[in-house]
Amino acid sequence: MSKFIRVWEALDVNDISPHLLIVGEITGDCSNCRALGIAYSEVKTCPSCKTTFKYIASRTKEIGKLKAKRPDLICIDLDDYKKITGSMRARDLFGSGN
Numbered sequence: 440m441s442k443f444i445r446v447w448e449a450l451d452v453n454d455i456s457p458h459l460l461i462v463g464e465i466t467g468d469c470s471n472c473r474a475l476g477i478a479y480s481e482v483k484t485c486p487s488c489k490t491t492f493k494y495i496a497s498r499t500k501e502i503g504k505l506k507a508k509r510p511d512l513i514c515i516d517l518d519d520y521k522k523i524t525g526s527m528r529a530r531d532l533f534g535s536g537n
């Protein structure tokens with residue numbers, strides 16, 4: 440019986456950001472160039488900046504749908520990603536150095 444259980448894994452955020460496809464209700468966005476309206480169920484690369492997608496995240500939490508359409512991509516949690524990139528950005532802005 441297969442169910443979704445979240446697995447925690449250490450990933451390099453610098454490798455995720457340029458290769459992440461963020462999926463909304465109908466279409467996806469490229470996190471590398473911010474291109475919108477990407478047909479996420481078919482594309483291997485961004486139609487705009489040509490980056491190869493390796494990771495996928497969902498704004499809607501419909502992970503089952505995502506995994507069924509894109510079993511080739513690593514599905515990451517968007518909140519985890521945002522939290523990490525947000526704190527990295529804050530550190531860059533304020534230059535606290537740790």
Ligand SMILES: [Zn+2]
Pocket residue numbers: 469470471472473474485486487488489490
């Ligand atoms: Zn792009």
